[in-house]
Amino acid sequence: MRKMGFREFLFIVPILLLIGIFSLWPVLQSFTYSFFDFQLNDRTKSGLYLNERFNVDLYKETSLYVDRFISQDMETITDEEDKARAQEVIDQLNNLDEEFDKEEGVITISSEQKEQIEAAYENADATVQTLGDKYELQQEENLPLLVEDIKNSMIESNFIGLQGYKRALQDHFVLDALRHTLVFTFASVALELVLGLGMAMIMNQGIRGKGFIRTTSLIPWAIPTAVAALMWSYLYDGSAGVVAEIFSNIGLLDEPTDLMQTGAGAMTAAILADVWKTTPYMAILLLAGLQNIPGSLYEASSIDGANRIQDFFRITLPLLKPSILVALLFRTLDAFRIFDLIYVLTGGGPGGSTETLSVYSYKVMFGQTNFGYGSVVVMIMFVCVAIISTIYVKFLGTNIMDRN
Template sequence: MLSGQQTSIVKKTKIRSIKTEYLFLLPAVVFLLFFMIYPIVYNLLLSFKNVTLMNLVGIQEFVGLSNYKTVLKDPTFALSIKNSLIFTILSIVFQFTIGLALALYFNRKFPGRGIMRALVLVTWMLPIVVVGAIFNWLFAGDYGLINYFLQTVGIIDSPIPWLASSSTALYVVIIANIWIGIPFNMIILLGGLQGIPEELYEAARIDGANSIQRFFSVTIPLLKPTIMILLMLGIIYTFKTFDVIIVMTKGGPNNSTSLMPFYAYQLAFERSQFSLGAVVSTIMFGILLVISLFYLKSIGKEESL
């Protein structure tokens, strides 16, 4: 049995230990509060006010849902949602498909595998400004390499204004974004593939499963957690893409490549309508929050099985 003095010392030691643990957590809590929670709350409050360049400092009128009604009635907002959905879906589908194909290829052992894998990753390390300049040159209307190749093989008779046409500009930007995202998808999926025990494939071969059956009965089920995380990160990252748009098209022509992040940027920093920009940002946050909650719910169901 401990004496009263010993019990008091033990309690003080535990309290001191708990205080130390909270002190270690304090920097992370401060970071979350000032750099994540505060901007989100401030942006939400800003969306309910009428804040422009004229009253940025001073009295700011509370207008309720008026800003939301204004944005929802704007045809450009509807177009930006449509563009964002097309951009996100096509980018994710092709990035994932090509990335998975490359991951399966590089998961095999062959001479020069490391060098080839490193060359693929180089494209992911290029700055977005460089990537945008490359694709602007490739798809240039008069002197672009794509038009030159298509004319040389006789597919087209005259140059196509890829980036100057409302019907093609968005798809050119999507191609550029797919090219940017393929290495990331490949390396994440490759890591998942290398974590699958070879014994499972041997057991499937003994049971008479061919390569396609092994892919769907062994590879895909064991790769599912990696796939879900990758798709989740890909959707969030792609849906809020801004840099590729500003470098390649600046939302044009005729807002045909204006995505939701760029539309929010236009409202806030080009037109100085900060509250309307905050509305678009808040709607984006709501959409991504719903997607995140759906993902967490799916993960919860998987873990409970």
């Protein structure tokens, strides 16, 4: 093997860049989002703000008016002590004006500056209150509102730490979505495994037209999931759908419309559409495994007088175990991440009864533009995926990595 020098390193630069920018960086970024109350439709939260920030423009405008209004009333204020207090407020505001003279827009501020602004606000608030009680001020109604704006020009940090996670664990939408995802994953993968294994064994027989069967099997896998989902939503349609009609005729449904309008019906519909789309893929994966089992084993077993059922449990299944586990791993992860099919077929409905974690997190992020909470849901998914992979890899041993 060649040692890696600079020239050789150039071979992996493109993949490092692509994976780094478009896969790893977004994961870290999503992880970061999940600790913030990050909402695109709220100006004060439309970014990740670890520090307090200060809306200088709003402050300058406010301070200008407060200054002017109090100055107008200086004549009315008779008590020297009150006059001094009013002057102090004006001075404080002017000091801040000078400090932020060169700034504009929204800036980050230090905690000292924050205290300074808070002190100015509190003093102004108290003073305006006292003056208002004592004297007839020209702008008596507007002044307290203006003073409020000094406080409003300070924008709190939207860092919330683990609160998003705490909320998610108590959010029944998340728990329901998790339950739907698990039901969908378990049911569809189990059906696909049984049917796929059956099909693989049929395709493994030396029959004519093997190529034709294999080509036909690839079609459902190859067409876009979104297209398949729309196709099935036609077949499932309550008034024009032939599958809904058949189900109703053979007594599975009371009315054809029940299929997509009841929670259990819609979930079953989604599972069946997924089984249709991916069973052939499962069959092809398992077929490759079956073809690696030496035929001599079956010959030996038939000499020993074993029947087909014994063949299946004593030879086929044990030798196929690695293939089955790999196929199950890929399929379980795919089913757990299911998005396109549900999003197009049911949109998560009726009444959220088919909303999976992917669909829910997408709706939170792009429907409610709440990227912070959406990312929390995504991170929960991430943890689940990691757990699923770890369990399978434990079963697989280190096979996957060792081969390379």
